[in-house]
Amino acid sequence: MSTITAAAPPVNSPRRVLLASLIGTTIEFFDFYIYATAAVLVFPHLFFPESSDQAALLQSLATFAVAFIARPVGSAVFGHFGDRIGRKATLVAALLTMGLSTVAIGLLPTHAQIGLWAPALLALCRFGQGLGLGGEWGGAVLLATGNAPPGKRAWYGMFPQLGAPIGFLLSAGIFLLLGRCL
Secondary structure, X not given: OOOOOOOOOOOOOHHHHHHHHXXXXXXXXXXXXXXXXXXXXXXXXXXXXXXXXXXXXXXXXXXXXXXXXXXXXXXXXXXXXXXXXXHXXXXXXXXXXXXXXXXXXXXXXXXXXXXXXXHHHHHHHHHHHHHHHHHHHXXXXXXXXXXXXXXXXXXXXXXXXXXXXXXXXXXXXXXXXXXXXX
């Protein structure tokens, strides 16, 4: 009689989890900061052209604020599902939420094309970005610290936090390149 043993699922190394949480958070904040820069430089003219320059800027920044309202909601929603179905699946869902929202912003028609629907859709996409960032950031920290070797929990918990400044530098670099090339 032969016995068949099931192979254990591969376990990710702590370093691989650490790198994934750093990269995921960097991508999330890159998207977040790209929007912040575009909200000041580009979006007032595309989505709020009928307003004065100052009012258009304030309206554009209000769409930026929508994501800050959505972040705690995303943290609660993705945290709940992370506890139920697992952190990896919810991190992927959070990254997809942010990524799809960002792509949708890039594809949005302007105010000249669809009128007031343009800023409304922009705010909706921005809410999606906030949901994604709220879910990803907390989940990345939990995943990194939960997979840290003994005595390294704080060190591993630091890496997802580094995603914010790295994302900022990358987004500023992109706008710098675009400004020089265009």
